[in-house]
Amino acid sequence: EVQLLESGGGLVQPGGSLRLSCAASGLTFSNRYAMSWVRQAPGKGLEWVSGISGSGGSTYYIDSVKGRFTISRDNSKNTLYLQMHSLRADDSAVYYCAKDPMPRVRGAFDVWGHGTMVTVSS
Amino acid sequence: QSALTQPPSVSGSPGQSVTISCTGTSSDFGNYNRVSWHQQAPGTAPKLILSDVTDRPSGVPDRFSGSKSGNTASLTISGLQPEDEADYYCVSYTNSSTLLFGGGTKLTVL
Numbered sequence: 001e002v003q004l005l006e007s008g009g010g011l012v013q014p015g016g017s018l019r020l021s022c023a024a025s026g027l028t029f030s031n032r033y034a035m036s037w038v039r040q041a042p043g044k045g046l047e048w049v050s051g052i053s054g055s056g057g058s059t060y061y062i063d064s065v066k067g068r069f070t071i072s073r074d075n076s077k078n079t080l081y082l083q084m085h086s087l088r089a090d091d092s093a094v095y096y097c098a099k100d101p102m103p104r105v106r107g108a109f110d111v112w113g114h115g116t117m118v119t120v121s122s
Numbered sequence: 123q124s125a126l127t128q129p130p131s132v133s134g135s136p137g138q139s140v141t142i143s144c145t146g147t148s149s150d151f152g153n154y155n156r157v158s159w160h161q162q163a164p165g166t167a168p169k170l171i172l173s174d175v176t177d178r179p180s181g182v183p184d185r186f187s188g189s190k191s192g193n194t195a196s197l198t199i200s201g202l203q204p205e206d207e208a209d210y211y212c213v214s215y216t217n218s219s220t221l222l223f224g225g226g227t228k229l230t231v232l
Contacts (some may be wrong), residue, residue, distance in 0.1 A: 034211040038168075045125065045209050046160070046168065060220050063123070093221035096167060107221045108125065108158045108173035115167060 002026040002062050004097050009116030016087050016120070020081040022097030022113055029078035031055040034100040036109065037071065037082045039080070039093035039118075050082065054103030065091075087120045094118075126150060126212055126224035133230040134202045142227045144195040144212035150222055156215035159194040164224075168169060171210075172197065176206045197227070207231045 040110035098109035160168040212224040
């Protein structure tokens with residue numbers, strides 16, 4: 001069974017940093033699959049945050065996180081990352097990693113993780 | 123960039139059909155038919171139900187169908203079942219090479 005398992009969430013103060021990880025099992029985390037991070041604030045809708053191509057050569061972000069978040073992947077470790085700096089209260093959300101079935105980011109997420117909660121608060 | 127526009131809620135009785143719209147600008151949808159729909163039951167992760175406007179993944183009932191006309195994509199659920207009660211989100215690949223979700227629609231099966 002294909003699974004994505006996020007980790008690294010937690011409580012952090014405004015201005016702080018966190019690194020989220022997403023470990024894939026049951027599939028070869030190859031350059032065939034683009035990956036994304038999608039977040040959901042409590043009681044709110046889904047918001048795509050960032051995506052990375054299968055090779056890792058192309059990365060994409062929403063404007064509100066550009067310069068603060070960095071997406072990366074290590075295909076040899078079957079792991080996706082999201083490094084988050086200068087965190088703000090409005091970054092508080094459940095962060096899901098999600099897999100596209102092709103090398104380019106498309107939003108056809110055929111596998112989702114169960115999410116990791118990030119809370120930014122003093 | 124604002125979210126794609128979806129009705130906040132729709133409802134229908136078992137056996138009926140409902141349609142959920144997803145409206146944006148030409149830039150939101152780009153020159154592509156890369157619109158997907160995801161279903162999210164309470165307390166669970168989302169699940170893909172349609173990709174590329176009309177394509178159903180294996181295991182998704184054919185009661186779920188999609189279409190797109192101009193800057194509006196639509197999800198139609200025929201023969202409503204109680205287990206269809208969930209939140210539904212459209213997502214589109216944009217001209218900026220980013221993804222944009224709709225605000226979500228809560229489906230209530232009466």
